Amino acid sequence: MNCLLCNARLPVRLNLGDLLMLRPLERPVICEQCRAGFDRINPDHACPGCGRPQEHPHLCCECEQWQHQYGWHLNHQALYTYNDAMKEYMQRYKFLGDYRLRQVFTVELQQRIRQLQADLVVPIPVTTTTMATRGFNQVLGLIGDATVAPLLRHRAVDKTAQSHKSRRQRLQTPQPFILSDSAVVHGKRILLVDDIYTTGRTLYHAAILFKKAQCSEIVSLSVAR
Amino acid sequence: MDLSEYYGRRVLIDQPEWRRAKPAPPIEVLPTMTRHGQMIRCLRCGQETACRVAALPNDEFYCPRCINLGRVATLNKFYHVPEPNQFTVTSPVLTWTGQLSPLQEEAATTVDAGMTAHRHQLLWAVTGAGKTEMMFRGIAHALARGERLAVASPRVDVCLELYPRLQAAFQNTSLVLLHGRQELPYHYAQLTVCTTHQLLRFYHAFDNLIIDEVDAFPFAANDALLFASRQAVKKAGGCLYLTATPGPALLRQVRRGHLAVSYLPLRYHGHLLPRIHLHLAPGWRRGLQRGHLPASLLSQLRRSLDNGYRFLLFVPHVADLAVVGPILQTALPRHPFTTVHAADPDRLTKVQGMRDGKYDFLVTTTILERGVTFPEIDVFVLGADEPVFSSSALVQIAGRAGRSLSRPTGTVGFWIAGQCRRVRSAVRQVNFMNRKGRALKR
Numbered sequence: 001m002n003c004l005l006c007n008a009r010l011p012v013r014l015n016l017g018d019l020l021m022l023r024p025l026e027r028p029v030i031c032e033q034c035r036a037g038f039d040r041i042n043p044d045h046a047c048p049g050c051g052r053p054q055e056h057p058h059l060c061c062e063c064e065q066w067q068h069q070y071g072w073h074l075n076h077q078a079l080y081t082y083n084d085a086m087k088e089y090m091q092r093y094k095f096l097g098d099y100r101l102r103q104v105f106t107v108e109l110q111q112r113i114r115q116l117q118a119d120l121v122v123p124i125p126v127t128t129t130t131m132a133t134r135g136f137n138q139v140l141g142l143i144g145d146a147t148v149a150p151l152l153r154h155r156a157v158d159k160t161a162q163s164h165k166s167r168r169q170r171l172q173t174p175q176p177f178i179l180s181d182s183a184v185v186h187g188k189r190i191l192l193v194d195d196i197y198t199t200g201r202t203l204y205h206a207a208i209l210f211k212k213a214q215c216s217e218i219v220s221l222s223v224a225r
Numbered sequence: 226m227d228l229s230e231y232y233g234r235r236v237l238i239d240q241p242e243w244r245r246a247k248p249a250p251p252i253e254v255l256p257t258m259t260r261h262g263q264m265i266r267c268l269r270c271g272q273e274t275a276c277r278v279a280a281l282p283n284d285e286f287y288c289p290r291c292i293n294l295g296r297v298a299t300l301n302k303f304y305h306v307p308e309p310n311q312f313t314v315t316s317p318v319l320t321w322t323g324q325l326s327p328l329q330e331e332a333a334t335t336v337d338a339g340m341t342a343h344r345h346q347l348l349w350a351v352t353g354a355g356k357t358e359m360m361f362r363g364i365a366h367a368l369a370r371g372e373r374l375a376v377a378s379p380r381v382d383v384c385l386e387l388y389p390r391l392q393a394a395f396q397n398t399s400l401v402l403l404h405g406r407q408e409l410p411y412h413y414a415q416l417t418v419c420t421t422h423q424l425l426r427f428y429h430a431f432d433n434l435i436i437d438e439v440d441a442f443p444f445a446a447n448d449a450l451l452f453a454s455r456q457a458v459k460k461a462g463g464c465l466y467l468t469a470t471p472g473p474a475l476l477r478q479v480r481r482g483h484l485a486v487s488y489l490p491l492r493y494h495g496h497l498l499p500r501i502h503l504h505l506a507p508g509w510r511r512g513l514q515r516g517h518l519p520a521s522l523l524s525q526l527r528r529s530l531d532n533g534y535r536f537l538l539f540v541p542h543v544a545d546l547a548v549v550g551p552i553l554q555t556a557l558p559r560h561p562f563t564t565v566h567a568a569d570p571d572r573l574t575k576v577q578g579m580r581d582g583k584y585d586f587l588v589t590t591t592i593l594e595r596g597v598t599f600p601e602i603d604v605f606v607l608g609a610d611e612p613v614f615s616s617s618a619l620v621q622i623a624g625r626a627g628r629s630l631s632r633p634t635g636t637v638g639f640w641i642a643g644q645c646r647r648v649r650s651a652v653r654q655v656n657f658m659n660r661k662g663r664a665l666k667r
C-alpha cells in the first residue's frame with residue numbers, strides 16, 4: 001500500500017501483539033512525512049468556544065462576540081489547524097473530489113467522536129447541487145462507518161458555496177438548514193460534525209435549530225480550524 | 226460557452242449542467258467511463274481502476290489516475306464537437322527566414338513529406354542537431370492546407386521554450402500554449418503547444434501531431450503517451466516523434482514497422498558526437514567515503530583545466546555534492562567552482578555564473594535546463610552506472626559537450642563501478658549515430 005497523499009511506499013509494520021490479539025489492523029494510510037505536515041491542536045491549549053489554539057483557556061474575541069449575540073457559545077473542538085498542508089488536503093479531497101482521501105483522518109475523528117460521548121452525531125449536510133456535482137458529502141466521508149443521525153438538510157439550492165464568500169458575507173448568511181425531526185432531539189446530547197470551522201456561522205445556524213428543539217447539550221467537532 | 230471550445234475536445238460537464246440544458250447538435254454528449262466487471266475504465270486517460278478504489282457513494286465512480294486534469298466521474302458527461310478545421314490561412318504562413326544546413330534540409334524534406342502523407346514517423350536526431358527548425362517547413366505546409374496541429378512534449382520547460390520560437394516562426398497563425406503549471410484560458414487555435422498530459426483533453430482534433438523529446442521524463446516507456454496521442458490525433462492523422470534518445474518502446478514500434486524512422490546523425494555544425502570514454506573505478510564510492518576521488522578522474526580534470534577547458538562533473542546524488550565539493554577544493558585549489566542540484570534555490574544564479582565564466586567548472590546532479598549550453602566544455606560523470614542515470618539521460622549529458630562551432634569536439638568520460646545495461650546502451654546509441662554520421666560525411 002502507498003501513501004494516499006504522496007504515493008510513497010508505506011512500510012508494513014506488524015508486531016507480535018497485533019498477531020496475537022487477532023484484532024483488525026489499523027493500517028496507516030499516509031506516510032510519516034505527510035502526517036508531520038499537519039499541525040495537531042491540543043484541546044487543553046485551545047479556545048473552549050471555537051477550538052482555536054491559544055495559550056490561555058478563556059474565550060477568544062470571536063467567541064465573546066457570539067456569546068454577546070446569542071447569550072451562549074458553542075463548545076467546539078478541532079483536530080488540526082488549517083495550515084498549508086491542511087489547505088492542500090482539503091483542496092484535493094473536497095474541491096478536486098479525490099474521495100479516497102476521506103480515510104486520512106477517519107481513525108482520529110472516530111476516536112474523538114467516541115470521547116465526546118454524544119447521543120446523536122449529526123453531520124453538516126451539503127446542498128443537492130454539491131451532491132450532484134461532487135458526488136459525496138465530505139463530512140460523511142471523513143466520519144466513515146461511525147453511526148450518524150443525518151437530521152439536517154439544506155433548505156434550498158444555495159447558489160454560492162461558503163468557500164467563495166468573504167468573512168462578512170458568511171456572517172450574514174441566513175439560516176440554510178432544516179431540522180427534519182425535532183422530536184428525537186429532545187433532551188439529547190448532540191455532536192455536530194463539520195470538516196472545517198471558519199467563522200463558525202454554519203455551526204451556529206445548525207446549533208440554533210437544535211437548541212430550539214430542546215436538546216440537553218450541544219458540542220461540535222471539525223477536522224480543521 | 227463558445228461552441229469552438231468543444232471543437233476536437235472532450236469537455237467535462239457537471240451533472241447539474243448536462244441535466245438542465247439538453248445540448249443541440251453539433252454538440253455530442255458522450256459517456257466518461259465504462260465498467261467491466263470489477264474494473265472501471267476512464268475514457269479520457271484509458272486507464273482502468275478497481276471499482277472498490279474508484280467508488281463514490283450511490284454506485285457512482287471516478288478516475289483517480291488523471292484527477293489532476295479535473296476529475297472524471299460517472300456523474301459527468303463529455304461535450305464534444307467533431308473538429309471542423311475552421312481556420313483562415315493568412316500568407317505568408319512561415320515568417321522564419323533562417324537557413325538550414327544541407328543535412329537539416331534533407332531531414333526537413335523527409336519530415337514535410339511524412340506530414341503531408343499523415344505518416345507515423347520517428348526523427349532520431351542527435352543532441353544539438355537543430356530539430357526545431359527542421360519541423361518548420363512541414364508545419365508551414367500543413368498550416369497552409371488548413372490542418373490543425375499540435376506540438377507536444379512531456380516536459381513543461383520544453384513547451385515553454387518552444388512556444389515563443391513557434392510564435393515567431395508563424396506570426397500569422399493562431400497559437401495556444403497549454404500546460405498544468407498555470408491555468409491559462411483555453412481558446413481554439415490552429416497550432417497548439419502543450420504538454421503530452423494536456424493531449425488527454427483532445428479527441429480526434431489534430432491532422433498532425435508532433436511530440437518533442439518523446440523519451441523525457443515522465444512519460445518514458447509509458448503506454449499512456451501512446452494512448453493520449455492516438456486519442457488526440459484524427460483517425461487519418463499523422464504523428465511525428467522527435468528524439469535524441471529513442472527508448473525501447475519506440476524502437477519496438479520501428480522494428481514492427483508501425484513507425485518509419487529517419488536519422489539526423491550530425492550536429493548543426495556538421496560534426497560527430499563526442500565519443501564516450503569509459504573508466505572502470507570499482508571502489509570509487511568507498512574511496513569517496515575516505516575522502517578521495519579516483520586518481521584517473523582527478524588527473525583528467527587537471528588535464529582539462531591545464532588545456533584551458535572548463536567542464537561539468539555529474540554525480541549521482543545530492544548528498545554526493547557535499548563530499549565531492551571539499552575534495553575538489555583541496556585538489557584543485559586555484560579553480561573557482563560551485564555545486565548545484567535540481568532543487569537548489571540558487572540554481573539559476575549558479576548556472577548564469579558558469580555562463581559568465583565566473584566558474585571553471587560545475588559539479589551537478591541534473592542535466593540543468595534544456596537550452597542551457599556552455600561552449601567548449603568537457604563532460605564527466607562519476608558513477609554513471611548508478612540507476613539515477615537512465616540511458617537517455619546519459620546520452621543527453623554526453624551531448625552537452627561539443628555544442629559550439631568554436632570547439633565542435635570535447636572530452637566525455639564516464640567513471641563506473643562496473644558495466645551495466647544503461648551505460649552500454651548510451652555508448653551504443655552514440656556509436657550508432659556516429660557510424661551513420663561518418664557514412665554521410667564520406
Ligand SMILES: [Zn+2]
Pocket residue numbers: 003004005006007008030031032033034035
Ligand atoms: Zn506521504
Ligand SMILES: [Zn+2]
Pocket residue numbers: 047048049050051052059060061062063
Ligand atoms: Zn474562540
Ligand SMILES: [Zn+2]
Pocket residue numbers: 267268269270271272288289290291292297
Ligand atoms: Zn482517467
